Amino acid sequence: MISQRTLFLQHVGQTSPCPMGLEIEKAEGIYLFDTLGKRYIDLVSGVSVSNVGHRHPKVVEAIKNQVDKYMHLMVYGEIIQKPQVDFAKKLVDCLGQPFESVYFVNSGSEAIEGALKLAKRTTGRREILAFKNAYHGSTHGALSIYGGDELNRAVKPLLPGVGFMEFNSIPSLDAITSKTACVVMEVIQAEAGVIQADREFIQAVRQRCNETGALLIFDEIQTGFGRTGALFAFQHFNIQPDIICLAKGMGGGMPIGAFASSKKLMDTLTFNPVLGHITTFGGHPVSCAAGLAALQVILDESLDKAATPKGNLFRDLLKHAAIMDIRGKGLFMAVELDAAFDRDLFFKKCLEKGIMYDYFLFTQTAFRIAPPLTITGEEIHQTVALLLEAMDEVNFVRSKI
16 A cells, blocks of 8 residues: 555655655644654744644634635625624734734735735835845745745746845845835844844834835734734834735634735725735635634733743753754744754754754754744743753764854
8 A cells, every 4th residue: 555655755746855754643732643643842833823732622613613604605805704804803903003904815925925016006116125034935926025045046037126135234224215115024034043123223124114105014924923922023113014914823723814004005906907916715714713713812811922931931941052042032933053063963853752843944053943822831841851852862062163
């Protein structure tokens, strides 16, 4: 009989020549279970998706209740669907001004695409600025503002009129001019290795956009929904963007994304011409029901506020000669390792001990800690003990560099 692994490699499109290849049969809370019953602690959360844990009972209940009523009805925007309306209202209440209108899509990449189109339609400008070492998705438009030179080189040419600035460099903001439609940024650069914006820098970005009429777009696809110790990371800075992009943790494990803005800006998608953005499955009623339930769990259980002390507990316990630094906010952290540390062997040791973590696109010396926000203090102690065991088993001599 052909194994699932063989069928997976033969028939499921691959993203790398060496996938992790765990065969997971069940997930619950912070744990994944393979077909042999082995348990893995999830320090990735599906890349900041499972913020309320795997299969949270209230999310599962919301999904079942909605499935019993209806699923897909019609192309987006034509029929009033209660799950969409309720979720949109809850989101704008949580986001605050200037956000009045939410456009639901299928993913983070599509949220970025919609935001870029909205900015160009609204301003009548074509120039887009982003930042080096930023990742905003893998569609053509999103890859056009990818702040590296590896993932997009095979599909060039991309969008014209795109430029890049240095993150946390105020002088680089001179690139923002009256020709700029929008500036796209993360307030905490995720794939750069969890690099946080300086307060003065983010204020300068907002001021420069105000002066030039450029729209400011915040990508909160990884940082949203409690991950950083606030419901949304921009709330740490008392700075509001013009457009925000959301996804990942938004759906409680179901696929959904959104971009949100003022009603005035969003309404420009409805005319000259109509159908300024359109999607068949965006805002699927089951995903919206799941998303609303997940958001309510975060609020009811104060998971956003709890992320800060939980992150601090990780920092306090993670002490090892191989660790050079721990960056981040809340339960969104990068553990910087000594350059001489054998990270591949460490990854293997962690899998053997039942720990699953992930790396970043733009740094080779750090790994991410971004578990479900439901992780308990006891589970953090257990997790760190296993991480330190794995580090001790890697033959390591600190680099003198």
